[in-house]
Amino acid sequence: MKKSNLDKTITLAAFTIALITIVMVIMNYMDSKPILDSEVFTVEGGFGYQIQAEDKIIIKQEYIPAIQGAVPFNTKNDAWLVSNLVINKLLNKENPVVTLNDLENLNIKVLNRQ
Incomplete structure (x- = not known):
């Protein structure tokens, strides 16, 4: 059971980091000056x-x-x-x-x- 909870926590953390990264990239692109x-x-x-x-x-x-x-x-x-x-x-x-x-x-x- 402990291993299952640890796997869920790692998966949730990885998903959260990926989501934050995607949001930051989109925000940076939207705020960038015209090239x-x-x-x-x-x-x-x-x-x-x-x-x-x-x-x-x-x-x-x-x-x-x-x-x-x-x-x-x-x-x-x-x-x-x-x-x-x-x-x-x-x-x-x-x-x-x-x-x-x-x-x-x-x-x-x-x-x-x-």
Whole structure:
């Protein structure tokens, strides 16, 4: 009889732990922030990027920000680097504006296109 009661107690404890774990995972998923993702795309003369939150485009940047004129990024990697910078700023609740200093720190090359 003692073994039977011990088995029931262990089963009940395992079930309770599993149920608590499932509830915690569901609550964490529901409370999580929207996941931000970026995609680089081709534009005339170069590349741009867009940032999505839950499959909704929240930023579409066809040109290099912080410089005068409509100049696209020279490489996919340049667009990707800046999009990741913007995502990091958004996740850290910072202003997502890209500055000339940001571009310089990322070694983004801007060709003079006219």
